[in-house]
Amino acid sequence: MLELKDLELRVGTFALRASCDVDPASRIAVIGPSGAGKSTLLMALAGFLKPFVGNMIWQGVDITKTDPSARPFSVLFQDNNLFPHMSVAQNVGLGLRPSLRLSSEEAAKVDDALTAVGLTGVGGRKPAELSGGQQSRAALARVLVQSKPMILLDEPFAALGPALKIEMLDLVSDLCAETGAGLLMVSHDPEDAKRICDSTILVADGIAHAPTATDDLLSDPPEALRAYLGK
Numbered sequence: 690m691l692e693l694k695d696l697e698l699r700v701g702t703f704a705l706r707a708s709c710d711v712d713p714a715s716r717i718a719v720i721g722p723s724g725a726g727k728s729t730l731l732m733a734l735a736g737f738l739k740p741f742v743g744n745m746i747w748q749g750v751d752i753t754k755t756d757p758s759a760r761p762f763s764v765l766f767q768d769n770n771l772f773p774h775m776s777v778a779q780n781v782g783l784g785l786r787p788s789l790r791l792s793s794e795e796a797a798k799v800d801d802a803l804t805a806v807g808l809t810g811v812g813g814r815k816p817a818e819l820s821g822g823q824q825s826r827a828a829l830a831r832v833l834v835q836s837k838p839m840i841l842l843d844e845p846f847a848a849l850g851p852a853l854k855i856e857m858l859d860l861v862s863d864l865c866a867e868t869g870a871g872l873l874m875v876s877h878d879p880e881d882a883k884r885i886c887d888s889t890i891l892v893a894d895g896i897a898h899a900p901t902a903t904d905d906l907l908s909d910p911p912e913a914l915r916a917y918l919g920k
């Protein structure tokens with residue numbers, strides 16, 4: 690279990706509270722208005738933002754002060770963060786080893802990850818030589834190669850067209866099923882949540898709410914979500 694214990698996150702004058710249990714093996718969407726604190730929540734989980742108060746407990750162990758690389762999460766933020774001067778394989782390899790001195794076993798893992806996302810044979814290319822959809826796949830391979838228990842995605846496919854986005858969502862869903870990884874995915878589109886997430890965390894009015902079954906939440910939205918959905 691991932692336990693958020695009386696967390697309060699602060700960025701400038703903004704504050705977000707979260708106090709709930711999260712099933713790390715499930716697929717969870719994080720939705721809510723722009724500026725509500727969705728990215729802030731992911732930054733804190735990933736270890737890039739120190740909580741103002743409270744603790745994060747992973748399988749009984751306090752990870753509040755654990756380094757990002759030692760946390761049970763691999764993270765993909767919105768802008769993919771592929772390095773243009775490196776090959777696709779090198780970009781993926783960074784997920785394993787920042788020095789890029791990969792053992793043959795690690796190099797094989799990079800190949801496997803590229804194959805898993807449908808990029809067999811393009812490891813030698815530069816990101817600019819890939820289509821937008823392929824770049825998203827490469828970024829996903831870098832997340833995958835880390836073999837962490839949970840994948841955190843912050844609006845990773847927002848820049849893709851509708852058909853490509855659906856393709857990527859289904860790929861993420863398949864990869865989670867194959868690897869057993871859990872998913873925490875920020876999206877501004879409730880349809881994304883409906884498509885691949887069993888439960889959803891609503892972030893609104895300074896609170897990250899406990900995960901609720903996505904269908905229940907969207908069929909009978911609370912006031913804060915109704916305003917956001919325009920219903």
Ligand code: ADP
Nearest residue numbers: 700701702703722723724725726727728729730
């Ligand atoms: P979301 O991802 O839900 O759109 P964010 O987590 O990015 O929202 O931002 C939450 C709030 O934190 C925003 O309303 C903004 O006011 C504040 N914020 C974000 N980044 C900064 C920053 N670098 N300095 C000050 N305030 C910030």
Ligand code: MG
Nearest residue numbers: 727728729843
């Ligand atoms: Mg955001």
